[in-house]
C-alpha cells in the first residue's frame with residue numbers, strides 16, 4: 063500500500079463525501095476514450111469473438127487485482143490464446159497510441175495489474191499449455207498463463223519440481239512471476255524466479271516477437287533476461303517461459319517450534335541463521351495467524367503459542383536428522399513451548415497448506431487487510447517485532463505477522479475494515495510506520511511483491527533522482543511512448559511522458 | 563473486501579447475509595485456479611472471484627439481472643471446489659444460491675431456455691413423470707444424431723437424449739416399501755431419502771443401501787410424504803418450489819422423529835445430501851427453523867452411517883481395482899473425502915484416484931442438460947484421467963456423476979453397491995455384464 067500517495071487519494075474521496083480509496087493515475091487520453099467503440103470493433107477483427115470484452119458489466123471484475131482497495135475500470139479486456147494474437151494486439155495499440163496493462167492471474171498485492179481508464183488489458187490466462195519438458199537437460203517450456211504449481215504438477219510424476227513457490231502458487235501464473243521476480247518459502251535454498259529462469263519469448267510494444275536466453279543458465283551477450291525479470295510489465299510482454307526444473311529431494315520434513323513470545327521466536331530465527339544452518343524453509347507466524355490458518359488447514363498448529371516457526375529440511379533421512387537435531391538444539395536454548403515433527407507426508411502438506419493460505423485465512427478474522435512487504439536484516443527481527451506490537455496497540459488495529467523469516471522478508475498483515483474510513487486511515491499510517499521502521503533498521507521497502515502502484519511514490523526514498531532517471535531511460539528505450547503499464551513503478555511527478 | 567450496500571438494503575436479511583459473505587472475501591484469487599470453468603474458459607468472469615465480483619456489483623446496485631450476469635452465473639457448476647480452496651472461508655454456495663434466485667426473479671430468459679428450465683423443474687422431481695419422459699426419450703434416442711444445428715437448443719436436446727438410458731430399469735417394490743426391519747437385534751433406526759431421479763434411473767442404489775443397513779441391524783424407514791430434496795429447483799433459483807419440496811420432507815421426517823425417533827437421515831445421493839444438510843440455513847428465518855436445524859444435523863451420507871455402525875465385509879477380497887470418483891457434492895459440499903475410499907479399502911478393493919480429483923465431471927445436477935458444451939468437455943477430461951489408472955471399475959457416491967460417466971470403457975457403480983456386495987449382497991449387475 064502507498065502511504066504517501068493514498069493520503070492524497072483519501073482527501074479526494076472525502077471531498078466527495080464518501081470513503082473511496084482511489085489511487086492517482088495518469089489522466090486518460092481523451093481521444094482514446096472518444097474512440098472506444100471503434101477500438102473495440104478493431105480488436106474484434108484482430109481476435110476471435112470471445113476474446114474481447116467491452117461491456118461495462120463484464121469489465122467490472124477486471125477493475126482490480128489482489129490489492130482490491132484500488133480499482134479502475136479498463137477500456138477493454140482482451141484474452142488472446144497465442145503469441146501471434148498478443149503481438150497483433152500490441153502492434154495495434156502501439157500504432158494507435160493506446161495504453162496496455164498486462165495481466166496474469168491478477169494476484170499482485172501491489173496493484174501491478176490495476177487497469178487504466180484508457181487502457182486495453184491483455185490477460186494471458188488462456189495461454190496455459192505446457193509446451194515441452196526435457197528431463198535430460200532439466201528444463202520446461204511453458205506458456206505464460208500456466209500457473210506456478212502447474213509446472214510442478216506437470217513434472218512431479220517423474221520426480222521433478224519447479225522451485226520458487228510463492229504462497230499464491232496455486233493461482234499465480236509464471237508470466238506474472240517473471241514480471242514480479244516472485245519468491246516463496248523455499249527460496250531460502252533455491253533462490254527466487256530470476257535464479258530459475260532460462261529463457262523467454264518476449265513481445266515488444268511494436269509487436270515484434272523476440273526469443274531471449276536459451277535452455278541453459280548464463281546465455282551469451284547482454285543479460286536481457288536479468289533486465290526483463292522483475293520489470294513489472296513495463297518493457298514488453300512475456301508469452302512463453304523456459305524454466306529450470308530440479309530433481310525432487312530424496313525427502314523433506316517440516317517441524318513446528320512453538321514459542322511463548324514473538325520476540326523469543328525472532329531470537330531463535332536469528333540464532334539458526336547465525337549458526338550457518340540453512341533449512342530449505344524457515345517461516346514465522348504469530349498467534350492471530352496461527353489461529354486463522356488452523357481454522358482453514360487443520361494442520362495441528364500449536365494454538366497456545368504466541369509464535370511458531372515452520373522449519374523444513376530435506377535430503378536423505380540421515381541428512382534430515384542431522385539438520386533437525388542441530389536446529390532443535392538451537393531452539394532449545396529459547397525454551398520453546400513445544401517442538402514437533404510432522405508425523406506424515408499428509409501433515410507436512412497440511413502445515414504448508416496453512417502457511418500458504420495465511421493471507422486469505424486472515425480474511426476469517428478481519429474483513430480486510432493491508433499486506434506489507436518489507437525486508438530487514440534477520441538480526442533485527444526481535445526488535446522489529448516488538449515495535450510492530452507497540453504500534454498495533456497505539457493504532458488500535460490488529461496485526462497478524464507471517465513471513466519468510468529466513469531471509470528477513472516481513473509480511474505484517476494490518477487488519478482493518480474497508481467499510482470504515484477511519485479504520486483505513488489508521489491502517490495506512492500504521493503501514494507507513496512499519497516501512498519506515500524497516501528502513502531505519504537497515505532494511506528496504508520491498509521484498510517480493512513488487513512496486514506496482516502501491517509503492518511507486520516511495521521509490522524516491524530508496525533511489526536518488528539520478529538512479530530513477532536511469533531506470534526511466536531503460537523503460538523509454540523499450541517503450542518510448544510509455545504505453546506499457548505506465549502508471550506503475552515510477553512516481554508520476556515529473557514524468558513528461560505521462561502528462562496530459 | 564469493501565462493500566457499498568445501503569442501510570436500507572441491509573435490512574433485507576438475505577442481502578445482509580450476502581454482504582457478510584462478500585466481506586469475508588479478500589479478493590486473493592486463490593480460488594480461480596481450482597475452478598473447472600476457469601480452467602476451460604480462461605476468463606475471470608467464469609471464475610469464482612470474477613463471479614463473486616459480478617454478483618457483488620449486481621446486488622449493490624440493486625440492478626435487475628441481464629443476459630450477461632445470467633450467462634456467467636449459469637455457467638457455474640455449483641461444484642464448490644472454490645469453497646474447498648478458499649482460505650478465507652467464503653460461503654460461495656449461499657452467495658451463488660442467492661444470486662441465482664435474484665436472476666430468476668429479475669431476468670426473463672429467452673423462450674427456449676425458459677421452457678426447458680420449466681420442464682426440467684417440473685419433470686425431474688416427480689418420479690412418475692420422469693419415468694414417462696425417459697420412456698419417450700428412449701424411443702427418441704436414435705434420433706439424437708439427426709438433430710441438426712450447433713445452436714444451444716440443439717446441443718441441449720442432443721445431450722438430453724444421449725443421457726437418457728436406452729432401457730429403464732424395472733420399478734423396485736423394495737424402495738417403495740415403507741419399512742424395512744433390522745435383521746437380528748435392532749441397533750438403530752434411520753430414514754432413507756430414496757430421492758426422485760435416482761429412484762427411477764437406478765433403483766439398485768436404494769436396494770443395496772436398504773439391504774446393507776438392515777443386515778447391519780439398522781431399521782430403515784421410507785417415510786410417506788418425502789420426495790425430492792429441492793436441490794433441482796434450488797439450483798435453478800426457483801425459491802418457492804424448492805422450499806415447498808424441502809418443507810414436505812421436513813414434515814415427513816419430523817413425524818418420524820416425533821414418533822419412534824431417528825438416529826440419522828440417510829442420503830445416498832450426495833447432491834441431495836448437501837442440500838438437506840443446508841436446510842438449517844434455508845429455513846433460518848422460517849417457522850420451521852428449529853426442526854430444519856435438527857434435520858440438517860441428522861442428515862448423513864450413507865458412508866458416514868456405515869462408518870458409525872462399524873461396516874465390516876464378509877466376503878473374500880475380490881481382487882478388483884476401483885477408480886474412486888469424488889463427487890463434488892461429497893468432497894466439496896460435505897467435505898467427505900477420505901471416508902468412502904477408506905470403506906472401499908476396508909471392503910477389500912484396491913483404490914486409486916485419478917489426477918485432478920477436485921475437478922467436477924460436468925454432471926452437476928441439470929448442468930449437463932443446460933450447459934452441454936462445458937459438461938462434455940469436463941466429462942472427457944475426467945474420463946481421460948480415469949483411463950490412466952488401469953482400474954477395473956469406477957465408484958462414485960452420486961447418481962448424477964454415475965449417469966455422466968457411464969457409457970465409456972469402465973462400468974460405473976455406486977460405492978454402496980460395492981460395500982453391500984462385499985458384505986453379503988449380490989454382485990452389482992453392471993459388473994457381470
Ligand SMILES: Cc1cc2nc3c(=O)[nH]c(=O)nc-3n(C[C@H](O)[C@H](O)[C@H](O)COP(=O)(O)OP(=O)(O)OC[C@H]3O[C@@H](n4cnc5c(N)ncnc54)[C@H](O)[C@@H]3O)c2cc1C
Nearest residue numbers: 166167168169170174228229235237238241244245295300
Ligand atoms: C494470497 C497471496 C499470497 C502471495 N504470496 C506471495 C509470495 O509468497 N511471494 C511472492 O513473491 N508474491 C506473492 N504474492 C503476490 C503475487 O502472487 C505475485 O506477485 C505473482 O507473481 C503475481 O502473478 P500473477 O499471475 O497474479 O500476475 P498479475 O498480478 O496478473 O500481474 C503482476 C504484474 O505482472 C504483469 N504481468 C503479468 N503477466 C505478464 C506477462 N505475461 N507479460 C508482461 N507482464 C505481465 C502485470 O502487468 C503486473 O504488473 C501473493 C499474492 C497473494 C494474493
Ligand code: SF4
Nearest residue numbers: 587588590591593648
Ligand atoms: S479464495 Fe476466497 S477470499 Fe480469495 S478470492 Fe476466492 S473467494 Fe475470495
Ligand code: SF4
Nearest residue numbers: 597638639641642644
Ligand atoms: S462452484 Fe465450481 S464452477 Fe462455480 S465458481 Fe466455484 S469452483 Fe467455479
